[in-house]
Amino acid sequence: MVSVARPVCTVPLSPYLTKARHRALGPARHHRPSVAFLTETWWNDSSAPDIAIAIPDGYKITRRDPTNGIGGGIAIVHKTTLKIHTHTDNTLKTAEHLHFRIHTDPNTTLRGTLIYQPPGPRAPFSDTIADLASTHALASTDYILLGDLNFHLENNNDANTASLTLNLSNLGLRQLVNTPTHIAGHTLDRVFSTSSHVTFSHTSELHWTDHHCVHFTFKKHTEHHRTPLPPHRRWSKVSEDQLTSTLAQNPPIDPTDPDTAAVNLHQWILNCANTLAPLKRPTVNQEKKKAAWFTDKLITSKRTCQKLKKKWLLERTPDSLQTHKEATRKHHHLIRLAKRSHFTERLNNNAHDSKELFCIVKELSNPSANVNDVPPSQKLCDALSTFFYQKIAVIHDSLNTTPPPDPTPDNSACANRLTTWTHVNDSETRKIMNSIHSGSPSDPCPHHVYNKANSTIAPQLRKIINLSFETATFPDSWKHADIQTLLKKPKADPNDLKNFRPISLLPFPAKVIEKIVNTQLTHYLEDNSILDTSQSGFRRNHSTETALLAAKDDIRQQMDNSETSALILLDLSAAFDTVCHRTLLTCLHEAGIQDKALNWISSFLSGRTQRVRLSPFRSEATNLICGVPQGSSLSPTLFNVYMAPLAQLARQHNLSILSYTDDTQLILSLTKDPHTTKANLHEGLKSIAEWMRISRLKLNSDKTEVLILGRTPSACDDSWWPTTLGPPPQHQPTTHATSASSSTPPSPCPNRSTQSHPPATTPSAYSVESTNGSQWKPEKL
Structure with a gap:
């Protein structure tokens, strides 16, 4: 393990090398080192939850699990304040290894290789270890090679030991450990180093393993450096009375247009922030807060x-x-x-x-899966911005089609009309403000400061909101989004930009007005029954559970009638980001949203920009030509209106449809008049594909799946799949649970393999037991 302290002119590392399993994390908890090198962990993917619970707070872990059966495995546990980069290669085929770089400060880097050599022939390992060391040791003056080598290195008469020691010595690697590291008196765990700044400290016995902890120290004089943090404001020392009195001194002038009003509001609050909480640049505080559970x-x-x-x-x-x-x-x-x-x-x-x-x-x-594992840089910031923009542009251009005509006053299918948004009062504005718990880094103050001073800010914000409704104009300064990123999976490769998920952060005032409009729009859609009943996404009294239970009920009814069911899971690529604005406005107009209300939504959608922000780096702003804003409470409702025609189209071809926002499921019985059923399914899918093309929604054929549930193998051919949707997806034949009709399991579809059937797509559903809450039990269909 490695302990880091920061005296005036040195950066000492006190590492230990230990061999254990879950209990190896105990010394990290007690000694609070900076890095722990672990060998023979025996960990695998199923160990992840136990590791996440056992790892001490303030630490991260990098693992390389055993590749062949049980045994083996190596890991590096380190403090989150250290920057550590790891990788592996095929240099050493006879042993498990992990290369690492530890950045103790911008001027000091410790490179090394952690190795676990299983017991066995030693000659191949002795021959290849020198090649590995020569590749990496010559690249840095501060290099360590450490691990459980399973060599009795205290036996100088052994030919393999002598060869290994000589090869490493020729590369300038000194052997540091001079005491036994095993209870039998052997020296199996070693630390070699090219650096004069690495010194052996001692070994310590652990009663729960046959290996000892090996302690060593890395000390290198370097210029005293404190890692700067972005400047911040100390709002915790500002009281509500101070906020109210300062804001009341210079209220903004009431302008006649929303754009100027929004800018004045921002500057008014910013001036207050500069007075009460000026920006200050702190330094890193190495003190670790006690975990909440540590009593x-x-x-x-x-x-x-x-x-x-x-x-x-x-x-x-x-x-x-x-x-x-x-x-x-x-x-x-x-x-x-x-x-x-x-x-x-x-x-x-x-x-x-x-x-x-x-x-x-x-x-x-998954405690440490975040973008902080990737060091921010201006290059990464610009690359992510370009990638996110081009991803949507490519999809949008690939679905190039003639845009729909502008809505006309007489083509609305709804008898009622929503022509303007209702003005709000101060009380309603304060209530909405208190319900919002996030904002944007571009805001002059965090959301809790807005809420603390809502008695003063709400009247000014209310004026802008009502002015925006009156002029049907959404302020331009509220159309900008800051994008922060997260890795989609803990083990995802950060060098592949596809593994980053964008998180859109919108200004606090924009969230307030969007929530007000969304409330009014939702009431109008519900009162006039405009949204389709099959849509469960972002609707009151609906959830993923309602969509799941509805699908389960439809399939069970078909199974009880001894019918074979086809469950088609349609997957869309970046559906929210590719919405065509003109098509959406047409759908809204047909739903009865017209005049100022429709013009306001048109202004809300147009002229939007975004930029990637990886503190302290920022990319250039890019213009958004399509899509509904991510992170907006209004966007899901607009998307539901946009997707409403899909349900009507599916029913025209006798397809049962269930949706949760952009996740769509089609259910059809394949044994009722098979010829007619296949014709309906074929034509229905063709119509859906054409509708998606016109609506600029891209069907992801790689993730679109088909589940066949039933007993009729003849239903599982590809003749009903339209080529316009791409190649037919692989069918996933499933077993049939005991039902009222029969308890005989179905025959699998011919020429279909179930080996690639992922657990995530098995036909499992859940039943709800209403007690004091909802108790979910997995149940095979």
């Missing part, structure tokens, strides 16, 4: 373990060792109980808050 009882228990360990190291008696073991086991047991109690309480307190529940699960299973 005073655990602090006492930890101190007891440390005292007993020191006593054992001094006395070396069986009684002191046994006492230390019992105290350590008790301490680990208390940690498990404390974490269990902490997270159980959080789960119980948020039993009816699905969003918070998902956050807790993500925190437990």
